[in-house]
Amino acid sequence: MLSRRVHFAFVFGTAAVMLVGCVAPSDQSSSLGSAQSSRSNAQSLLFSFLRRMERPPARAKRRATWIAPEAEVRNLLYVSDGGAREVVVYSYPDGELVGELTNLDDPAGACSDAQGNVWIVNSASFQIVEFAHGGKRAKARLSDYGAANPLGCAVDPTTGNLAVTNVGTASGGGGFSIYAGAKGSAENYQDSDLMYAYFCGYDNEGNLFIDGLNGAYSFVLVELPSGSETPQTISLSGNVAFPGGVAWDGKYMAIGDQYYQGKRASAIFQYSVAGSAGTLEGTTTLTDSCDALQFAISSRGMPRKDQQGKAVVVPDACLNSAAFYGYPAGGSPTETLSGLEYPVAAAVSRAHS
Numbered sequence: 001m002l003s004r005r006v007h008f009a010f011v012f013g014t015a016a017v018m019l020v021g022c023v024a025p026s027d028q029s030s031s032l033g034s035a036q037s038s039r040s041n042a043q044s045l046l047f048s049f050l051r052r053m054e055r056p057p058a059r060a061k062r063r064a065t066w067i068a069p070e071a072e073v074r075n076l077l078y079v080s081d082g083g084a085r086e087v088v089v090y091s092y093p094d095g096e097l098v099g100e101l102t103n104l105d106d107p108a109g110a111c112s113d114a115q116g117n118v119w120i121v122n123s124a125s126f127q128i129v130e131f132a133h134g135g136k137r138a139k140a141r142l143s144d145y146g147a148a149n150p151l152g153c154a155v156d157p158t159t160g161n162l163a164v165t166n167v168g169t170a171s172g173g174g175g176f177s178i179y180a181g182a183k184g185s186a187e188n189y190q191d192s193d194l195m196y197a198y199f200c201g202y203d204n205e206g207n208l209f210i211d212g213l214n215g216a217y218s219f220v221l222v223e224l225p226s227g228s229e230t231p232q233t234i235s236l237s238g239n240v241a242f243p244g245g246v247a248w249d250g251k252y253m254a255i256g257d258q259y260y261q262g263k264r265a266s267a268i269f270q271y272s273v274a275g276s277a278g279t280l281e282g283t284t285t286l287t288d289s290c291d292a293l294q295f296a297i298s299s300r301g302m303p304r305k306d307q308q309g310k311a312v313v314v315p316d317a318c319l320n321s322a323a324f325y326g327y328p329a330g331g332s333p334t335e336t337l338s339g340l341e342y343p344v345a346a347a348v349s350r351a352h353s
Contacts, residue, residue, distance in 0.1 A: 038241065038262065042217040045242055045259065046196060050170055052342070053106070053123060053149045065136050067099035072134035074098070076349045077296070078118050079315055079322050080107040083341025087120055092298070092348055093311060095324070095335055101131065109153040109164070109199070109294060110347040113182070118349050119162060121150050128153060128164055130182070133349045144186065148173050152199035152294055152345065154246070155182065158206035158226065165197040165210055176200060176210050191231040194222045199294050201246035201253065209234075209253055211243040219243055221255065221278065234273060238280035244268070245294035245345075249310070249327070252281055256292055260285070266292035268312065270328060284330035290318030294345035297327055315343035322346055
């Protein structure tokens with residue numbers, strides 16, 4: 001098993017980036033400098049995140065799990081808080097605290113299925129734990145033993161398969177795993193372009209999309225088409241600087257950018273994908289964001305009762321909060337859930353009568 005206490009004694013020096021294409025001599029130096037700067041920023045962000053994931057797990061807060069009795073019949077928002085080793089549960093869309101799943105092992109990814117079950121990636125124990133909607137005790141556990149820093153998850157709406165990403169270590173080795181029917185052992189996948197795998201999401205047809213970085217620390221989006229065993233790299237129009245969350249918004253694949261426009265800011269891009277090409281269709285800017293991770297998009301409306309339409313809930317590890325934004329309008333948050341320590345992912349679970 002790969003140790004979580006990895007010592008980062010590696011060399012940061014890398015070979016110069018070779019630019020391909022028609023670059024005018026007067027622009028070549030500045031273009032090369034910009035590419036090297038972007039690569040250095042991405043490398044720094046990656047290694048910082050790996051240090052956070054691979055440090056010894058934080059001491060758990062000594063308090064019991066609790067869920068309010070009425071939670072079972074309400075739509076719920078689950079926010080994983082790796083810093084507190086818990087998942088915080090709110091009613092949705094009003095954001096009322098209704099529970100806490102405590103004493104977890106560095107919870108990271110969170111995702112829900114059509115029945116309202118919620119899966120939590122316990123990164124420190126290499127397990128993915130299932131909770132029933134509004135449930136206090138684990139319903140099932142899957143092993144990701146031997147994985148290199150498990151992070152994100154997603155459930156296929158067409159098959160119920162569960163996908164889990166593994167970031168990898170400083171030397172690479174990232175990939176993703178799929179549990180057929182969210183049971184048993186996983187089938188593991190790696191792709192030469194996906195050196196570090198961050199988050200994943202399925203579209204409505206069961207195609208799986210994973211974002212991450214390649215060996216040159218450049219953003220990459222990989223698709224595993226439904227029914228295929230061979231991942232393919234998607235060439236994107238537009239420029240995503242650093243991988244954030246991945247989700248289907250009902251029309252497009254929504255791809256998060258943790259370093260929007262080369263700054264400590266975040267945005268969500270909407271892409272249509274055909275074959276091996278993705279076309280940028282829109283951008284949702286997240287005002288006042290800093291380090292947005294795995295977001296959750298829902299059509300259940302905004303937190304305030306007088307507002308309608310879709311909302312996106314965005315955990316922000318830099319601001320220690322989760323914020324509600326209009327989607328795809330973006331702009332300033334309409335509501336903020338504060339008091340978190342290191343929120344990584346959000347998932348909405350629907351109540352069933």
